[in-house]
Amino acid sequence: xxxxxxxxxxxxxxxxxxxxxxxxxxxxxxxxxxxxxxxxxxxxxxxxxxxxxxxxxxxxxxxxxxxxxxxxxxxxxxxxxxxxxxxxxxxxxxxxxxxxxxxxxxxxxxxxxxxxxxxxxxxxxxxxxxxxxxxxxxxxxxxxxxxxxxxxxxxxxxxxxxxxxxxxxxxxxxxxxxxxxxxxxxxxxxxxxxxxxxxxxxxxxxxxxxxxxxxxxxxxxxxxxxxxxxxxxxxxxxxxxxxxxxxxxxxxxxxxxxxxxxxxxxxxxxxxxxxxxxxxx
Amino acid sequence: xxxxxxxxxxxxxxxxxxxxxxxxxxxxxxxxxxxxxxxxxxxxxxxxxxxxxxxxxxxxxxxxxxxxxxxxxxxxxxxxxxxxxxxxxxxxxxxxxxxxxxxxxxxxxxxxxxxxxxxxxxxxxxxxxxxxxxxxxxxxxxxxxxxxxxxxxxxxxxxxxxxxxxxxxxxxxxxxxxxxxxxxxxxxxxxxxxxxxxxxxxxxxxxxxxxxxxxxxxxxxxxxxxx
Amino acid sequence: xxxxxxxxxxxxxxxxxxxxxxxxxxxxxxxxxxxxxxxxxxxxxxxxxxxxxxxxxxxxxxxxxxxxxxxxxxxxxxxxxxxxxxxxxxxxxxxxxxxxxxxxxxxxxxxxxxxxxxxxxxxxxxxxxxxxxxxxxxxxxxxxxxxxxxxxxxxxxxxxxxxxxxxxxxxxxxxxxxxxxxxxxxxxxxxxxxxxxxxxxxxxxxxxxxxxxxxxxxxxxxxxxxxxxxxxxxxxxxxxxxxxxxxxxxxxxxxxx
Numbered sequence: 001x002x003x004x005x006x007x008x009x010x011x012x013x014x015x016x017x018x019x020x021x022x023x024x025x026x027x028x029x030x031x032x033x034x035x036x037x038x039x040x041x042x043x044x045x046x047x048x049x050x051x052x053x054x055x056x057x058x059x060x061x062x063x064x065x066x067x068x069x070x071x072x073x074x075x076x077x078x079x080x081x082x083x084x085x086x087x088x089x090x091x092x093x094x095x096x097x098x099x100x101x102x103x104x105x106x107x108x109x110x111x112x113x114x115x116x117x118x119x120x121x122x123x124x125x126x127x128x129x130x131x132x133x134x135x136x137x138x139x140x141x142x143x144x145x146x147x148x149x150x151x152x153x154x155x156x157x158x159x160x161x162x163x164x165x166x167x168x169x170x171x172x173x174x175x176x177x178x179x180x181x182x183x184x185x186x187x188x189x190x191x192x193x194x195x196x197x198x199x200x201x202x203x204x205x206x207x208x209x210x211x212x213x214x215x216x217x218x219x220x221x222x223x224x225x226x227x228x229x230x231x232x233x234x235x236x237x238x239x240x241x242x243x244x245x246x247x248x249x250x251x252x253x254x255x256x257x258x259x260x261x262x263x264x265x266x267x268x269x270x271x272x273x274x275x276x277x278x279x280x281x
Numbered sequence: 282x283x284x285x286x287x288x289x290x291x292x293x294x295x296x297x298x299x300x301x302x303x304x305x306x307x308x309x310x311x312x313x314x315x316x317x318x319x320x321x322x323x324x325x326x327x328x329x330x331x332x333x334x335x336x337x338x339x340x341x342x343x344x345x346x347x348x349x350x351x352x353x354x355x356x357x358x359x360x361x362x363x364x365x366x367x368x369x370x371x372x373x374x375x376x377x378x379x380x381x382x383x384x385x386x387x388x389x390x391x392x393x394x395x396x397x398x399x400x401x402x403x404x405x406x407x408x409x410x411x412x413x414x415x416x417x418x419x420x421x422x423x424x425x426x427x428x429x430x431x432x433x434x435x436x437x438x439x440x441x442x443x444x445x446x447x448x449x450x451x452x453x454x455x456x457x458x459x460x461x462x463x464x465x466x467x468x469x470x471x472x473x474x475x476x477x478x479x480x481x482x483x484x485x486x487x488x489x490x491x492x493x494x495x496x497x498x499x500x501x502x503x504x505x506x507x508x
Numbered sequence: 509x510x511x512x513x514x515x516x517x518x519x520x521x522x523x524x525x526x527x528x529x530x531x532x533x534x535x536x537x538x539x540x541x542x543x544x545x546x547x548x549x550x551x552x553x554x555x556x557x558x559x560x561x562x563x564x565x566x567x568x569x570x571x572x573x574x575x576x577x578x579x580x581x582x583x584x585x586x587x588x589x590x591x592x593x594x595x596x597x598x599x600x601x602x603x604x605x606x607x608x609x610x611x612x613x614x615x616x617x618x619x620x621x622x623x624x625x626x627x628x629x630x631x632x633x634x635x636x637x638x639x640x641x642x643x644x645x646x647x648x649x650x651x652x653x654x655x656x657x658x659x660x661x662x663x664x665x666x667x668x669x670x671x672x673x674x675x676x677x678x679x680x681x682x683x684x685x686x687x688x689x690x691x692x693x694x695x696x697x698x699x700x701x702x703x704x705x706x707x708x709x710x711x712x713x714x715x716x717x718x719x720x721x722x723x724x725x726x727x728x729x730x731x732x733x734x735x736x737x738x739x740x741x742x743x744x745x746x747x748x749x750x751x752x753x754x755x756x757x758x759x760x761x762x763x764x765x
Contacts, residue, residue, distance in 0.1 A: 047684045131613075143652055148595075148625025152610075152617045155624065159653050160615055223631040295753030296760065338740060339749040357539060358728045358742045379724060380695040393706060 004086040007054035013037055017055035017209070021200055024211030029174030031125050035205040046104060049121035049203030054100045056117055056200065057083065062090040064098035069106040069246070069263035076104075086221040087106055095266050105168070107189040109245045109267040112197035114214055120183045120205040125210065128170040128183040147179050150221060162266070170228075173219045180210060182218075188232045188246045193218040199240060240271035282447050282478035283312040283335060288344035289356075289504075291326075304330055308344070308502035312447070317479040319489045322499035328482045329374070331499055332449050335480065336371045337361040348447060355408060366395060372440030373457070376432040378425045383463065385408065385420040388438045395443075402442075409438040413464055415441035430456045434465075441468050448472065450481040455487045466491050511573055512657050513538050513679060514559075522557050528554035532568070534730065534740065538678065541705055541712045543726030543743060545719060545758070550592035551716045552748055554684060558602050559713060560681045561590050565661035572597075572679070595625050598680035599672035603684040608671070609656045615642060615667055616652040622675045641670040645700060662693035665702065673704065680705075682714040686721055698724055717763050731755045736761035 005011065014036075018036040034240050039047040045131060057063065064232045065085055067076040080091050092098050095110040102119040112118060119218040128138045141147065150171055170187040174180050182193060184199060193199065199227035201211040212218065222228040236243040238259040245267055247260040290309035291303040293389045295368070312318045320328040333339040335346055337353050346353040349368050351360060371393070379387075385406050386393075392402035410420060413434040419427070430433045433456050440448060450469070454462045462485075469492045473479060489496070514536040515553045521528035529551035536542055546552045557563040559570055561582060575597065582590060593598065602608040609618055619638040621627070628634050639649045645666040647659075656664050665685065672680065685701065686694040703726055705712055716722055722729055723743055730740040731754065739752040750756045 040693055132612075140587075144591055146591065146595075148623075151624040151629070152613055152621050155620055155631060155634065156617050157613060159616060159635075224629045225632050241666060292749075292750075294756065301586055304700065338744050339742075342747060359540070361742060362540075379698050379699070380692075452512055465548070 003197045006059070007057050007087040008040075009037065009051065009054045011080050013051075014055040017051055020209040021052065021055065024200070024209050025198070027178070028212050028216045029172075029180040033207055033220055034209050036204045039204065040082070043205035044123070046075065046102075046261030047120040048106070048202030048209075049102050049119050049204075050079060050082070050207075051204060052200045052202035052209060053083065053100060053119045055088075056100055057087055058120065059087070059089060059100045062092050062097055063087075064092050064095060064101045064266075065103075066101065066106065066264075066266075067104040068109070069108075069248070069267075070265045072205040072265060093266050094270075095264075105184045105186075106246070106263060107185055107192045109137070109169075109242075109262070109264040110270075111136060112195050112230070114196045116197040118195075118197050118199045119183075120201045121197065122181070122183040122201045122206075122208075124208050125154060125181055125201065125203040125208040127169075127179055142178060145177065147173075150179055153225070154221060154223065154226075158223070164222065164226055164228075167231075171221050173221060174212065175217050175218075175270050177190075179221070185234070186246055187220065187228070190218070190220045191230050198239065223224045233260060237268060237271075240268045240275060242268070242271055282314050282316075282349065284345075284347040285310050285331075285335065285481060286345040287345070288331075288341050288346060288502075290330065290342050291337065293327065297447055301505040303501050305334070305499075306504040307380060308499070310497045312478045312480055314446070314476045314478050315473055317473055317481060319493040319496045320480060320494045320499050321481050321489075322501075323504075325432060326500040326503055327489045328499045329451055331502070332371075332451055332480060332482060333343075336365070336369065336449055338371075366391075368446050370440050370443060370445035372437055372450045372453055374451045376424060376434070376436040376439075378423070380425055381423055383421045384415065384424050384427075384435055384485055388423060388442055391439065391443050398453065403454070406438065406442055407506070409442055410435070412468075413438055414461055428459070433459060437468070441472065444472075444475060447478040447479060450479065452482055454483065454485050462488065511538075512579070513540075515571040516559065516728075517571075518570045519558055519565055519570065521554055521563065521565045524697050524749065524757075527551065529558065529732070530735045532737055534732075534737075535563060536679075536711050536713070537566045538711055540708045540728065540742070541710075541714060541726045543722035543729045544713065545573050545722050545729060545730060546732035547717060547758075549734070550732040552717075556681055556683055556713060556715045562600070563592065566576065567614065573709075591640065595622055596675050597679065599677040600682045600764050601665075601668055601672055601680060601682040603670045603687045603701065605656070605661065609664060611656050614653045615657055615659075617635045618656065618667060619674050626675060637674060641674050642667075645670045646703070647744075656726050662689055662697060665689065665697060666762070671698070671702070673708070673710075676708070678711060680710055680712040682712060684716055685714065686716070686718065694721075699710075701725060710713040719747060719759065731758065 010103045017034055020032045023032045037049055039048060043190055065076045065080040067073040078226055084091055093279045095108045100117045104121045126138055127147055128181045131153055132138050154164050168186045169184040170190055172182055196214050198214060201210045203213055220228040235247060239261050240260055249260055252259050286309055288308045290305040291301055294300045295498040313421060322328055334341045341354045348364055351364060385403055388406035415434055424432050437453055453465050514534055516534050520530045544552045558565040563588040565639040569581045570583060572582050574580050616635060618658040619641050623634050638652060642649050642652060647663055647666055656667055667732055684695055714725055729743040729746045730737045733754045739746055739755045747759055750759050750765045
């Protein structure tokens with residue numbers, strides 16, 4: 001018996017959030033306003049993701065929380081503990097064992113299935129915000145599908161840097177209709193967004209929820225002569241040897257020594273245990 | 282080609298106690314193709330006024346003015362623009378100078394306005410400028426700094442750059458030396474031989490005698506002020 | 509013979525009891541430039557804004573000859589339609605270039621935006637067109653990546669013109685296009701506008717208080733006072749032989765340099 005309602009939020013709030021989620025799923029990529037609640041963590045610490053997870057979780061779920069791909073950062077641990085305490089649900093670090101995965105700024109390397117839900121923490125949901133500060137104007141632009149300005153941003157990148165310099169939060173067009181900010185995931189992860197799992201996006205401070213149903217068409221914006229490239233560091237992981245995962249650069253000494261390791265800790269450790277099994281066979 | 286029928290004009294000056302000044306009354310005359318008619322009369326008799334009325338620059342209060350098939354009086358702005366573009370040319374007494382536009386372009390403008398290719402238009406303009414003794418060094422400059430005589434010659438070139446069926450000339454030989462005067466008179470004669478109907482105001486009597494077939498005395502159309 | 513481009517009937521805008529503009533009627537054909545002159549408070553800017561759809565009129569109709577559906581009342585159009593129109597067939601050159609440009613986007617980006625807004629997706633071609641247009645408005649192509657913040661007033665205004673004309677609009681609205689610019693700069697701008705109008709067979713509606721501008725650019729003229737059009741006709745006729753008392757006053761008040 002807990003002092004908290006299941007997953008902290010009261011049932012009416014969860015209902016309101018679920019309505020927003022359903023709306024978001026019905027209109028992929030469309031930002032649905034919702035009444036973001038005061039949570040026990042400040043804005044900017046994942047309150048949007050936490051509210052969406054709270055509304056989505058059932059007692060049978062198994063939750064995984066990652067922060068930049070890692071299960072063991074302070075924030076990932078805090079949020080996991082939060083739900084352990086308020087929902088008493090099972091938690092895990094293994095991607096394949098989780099039914100709900102809350103993530104900050106990465107998509108797990110392992111392919112997700114139709115039985116899973118990926119919840120993203122989103123700081124700024126509006127992809128046009130930096131070019132057009134007016135909310136009224138950006139809402140109109142989405143409503144009227146006026147996305148020329150988005151390409152202006154990419155044009156500016158190329159003119160200034162010779163290439164589209166946006167390396168994370170790379171804007172995408174969803175189902176040929178809405179332009180969406182995928183949250184600050186590296187552009188390397190963009191292609192993964194066409195997946196079998198449900199993807200939910202929560203922005204607590206900005207009070208918006210958006211969603212992608214399974215197998216939604218997600219296309220990264222680009223120019224015909226400057227096509228989108230999901231690039232990553234040209235190295236392999238120094239721990240598990242993977243050549244296809246997104247890497248973190250880690251400085252190991254004060255002489256500038258560095259190694260590259262998978263940002264997805266579960267993915268890396270799984271590969272490492274397979275490797276060690278192979279060695280010991 | 283041009284037919285003026287019982288035309289009258291009155292100026293009303295609202296800001297000077299609503300004074301009404303009638304200037305033209307019951308004016309009528311005709312100009313056929315290849316004809317050159319001179320408007321004569323003492324200063325202030327309304328020669329320029331009548332010419333401007335034919336061009337549509339001044340409104341006509343009574344009567345009709347036929348240019349080709351169109352009655353200018355009461356015609357729509359669009360119709361008059363069309364007539365000015367294709368049928369009726371006008372060489373005013375003074376060139377209205379616009380800064381920055383090179384002389385060549387000033388002269389070529391009527392051709393460019395009807396869609397002639399730039400090269401062709403400039404070519405024709407340059408030939409005319411040459412004929413009028415405007416040296417090539419000046420073709421790239423704006424006429425703003427030219428002398429009165431030079432400006433007048435540019436003005437004339439502009440008026441003759443197209444083969445209009447009819448043209449109006451307001452003192453075309455004023456401020457010109459004798460050499461340029463005869464060039465202009467030759468231009469007028471050339472136009473005449475091509476069938477252009479011409480109405481001109483010539484202060485210079487000999488010029489008038491040289492090119493004009495008839496004279497129309499505008500003082501005949503002066504309203505009697507005391508009645 | 510070309511078809512009528514714009515047909516304005518009974519256009520009126522009121523601010524409570526005050527007249528913004530009242531019962532304005534005129535038509536406009538391709539390649540024609542219409543000037544609207546008047547002093548402050550005459551209603552000329554109100555009229556322009558109503559015509560361009562920037563301000564909602566109270567009465568009247570503005571029929572525009574759309575490419576796909578012929579004459580349509582723009583007041584009856586849906587917002588997406590009107591916005592599309594203002595990005596393609598129409599252009600609005602503001603008095604203050606800052607209102608018509610994105611100040612934190614490069615010159616090339618400013619010119620290319622309308623192209624990208626109607627679906628251009630080839631960076632190289634967009635840039636080519638931007639360079640072409642900058643040249644046409646006499647901005648050196650080395651400035652293509654500079655922000656308008658770094659431009660002089662005259663350059664900003666020319667950039668605004670390039671930005672507006674790149675999609676080949678058929679009707680351009682201009683609100684005091686030379687206002688606030690130095691006289692020498694004005695001359696250059698007017699010259700540019702005149703040649704672009706002729707080259708592209710544009711129609712334009714230009715609001716100005718400056719009679720010299722209107723004499724240079726406009727074929728036809730409407731004189732406004734207290735919201736009403738008091739006289740209209742050929743530019744040279746209205747200015748040389750004004751019939752209405754107000755027009756006569758206006759014309760005689762102009763100082764000769």
